[in-house]
Amino acid sequence: MRLDANGIEVLDRDDCLALMRSVTLGRVVFTDRALPAIEPVHFVFDGDDVIISMPPGSKLASATRGAVVAFEADAFEPGSRSGWSVTVIGEARVVRVATEIERLSRLPLRSWTPRGLGYFIRIRGEYVSGRRIHPTYLEATR
Amino acid sequence: MRLDANGIEVLDRDDCLALMRSVTLGRVVFTDRALPAIEPVHFVFDGDDVIISMPPGSKLASATRGAVVAFEADAFEPGSRSGWSVTVIGEARVVRVATEIERLSRLPLRSWTPRGLGYFIRIRGEYVSGRRIHPTYLEATR
Incomplete structure (x- = not known):
């Protein structure tokens, strides 16, 4: 197991993608008028690419066209102080x-918005990184 | 109730901060070597400012010094298709x-990392925005 400088497990690409596939909600991180922006979205995988859907005209749809974005998913249990976070960084393109x-419209991608699905956006899974923390690490270093 | 173009409720500043105060884990969004980056962190409020803690030498500590960052928290229930997301955008400064x-060290800020708490970073609650979705909105527009 590889630990980073802060004692948190560094996950390999396969573990990252497996964990990300276990959830259906992630967050796309982009730049909106020179400011950092983040928006929770449902997603599915198409191969190692992340597929999200945006209503036409949304700021996310326009801000992410051809831009490099980050896409993050995580799961934490405050009780046990355990959890993981995985980030995919890659170019986002409207399909x-x-x-x-x-x-893509046959993939199990749902919309939470009343407007329903719009454009599909593909985020290339070019750079994948992730970390995981277990209570056992904390015990071991106390 | 104010709805955005996609039929999602737009929250006012007070509602945003109240929802954010109901959770203890958020995500700081910043730029790391010209790429978008996101990292889950524990946080507490100090007034309307978000306080996070970073181990010395972490990329987050160096990347956020004086930079404008976004800080996001959310909670979603996939079963009921309801949830909220709140984002604070402001300058991040090491205290x-x-x-x-x-x-600040007397505030209930916990560390999940074996290295424990390090620098405190204050994110000014300059610009606060949030949205909330209820299943009832979806029903109403079906």
Whole structure:
């Protein structure tokens, strides 16, 4: 097990993607008018790429076109002080090919907004990193 | 109730801060070597400012010195398709005044890392925004 300078487990790519696949909600991190922005979204995987959906005209849809974004998912249990966080960094692109839109629309991606699904955005899983913390690490270093 | 273009409730500042105060884990969003970065952290409020703690030498501690960052907290229930997300945007500064460090160290801020608490970082609650979604909104627009 690889630990970082703060004693937190550093996860390899396969573990990162497996953990991320275990949840359905993540957060896309982007820049909106030169300021950091973050928005929770449902997502699915298409291979190692993250697929999200944005209503047309949303600031996320316009801000992420071709930009490099971060996409994060995590799960923490405050009681046991354990949890993990995984971040994918890659280019975000609106999917424009009709056959690909057709295929992606069959993936189990849900919308929480009344407007429903809009554009599909693909975030390339170029750089994947993640960390995990267990109560046992804390015990071991006390 | 104010709804955005996608039919999601837009929260006022007081509601945002009240919801954020109901949780103890958030995510700081910053720029790390020109790339978007996000890191889950414990936090407490000091007035309307968010206080987080970072081990000395962590990339977050160096990347956020004087930078404008976003700090987000959220809670979602996939079953009921309800939830909220609140984001604070403001300047992040390492706390250097001894009396202030002394005071902040009495706040209920916990560390999940074996290294424990390090620098305190204050994120000014300059710009606060949040949104909330209820299943009833979805019903109403079906």
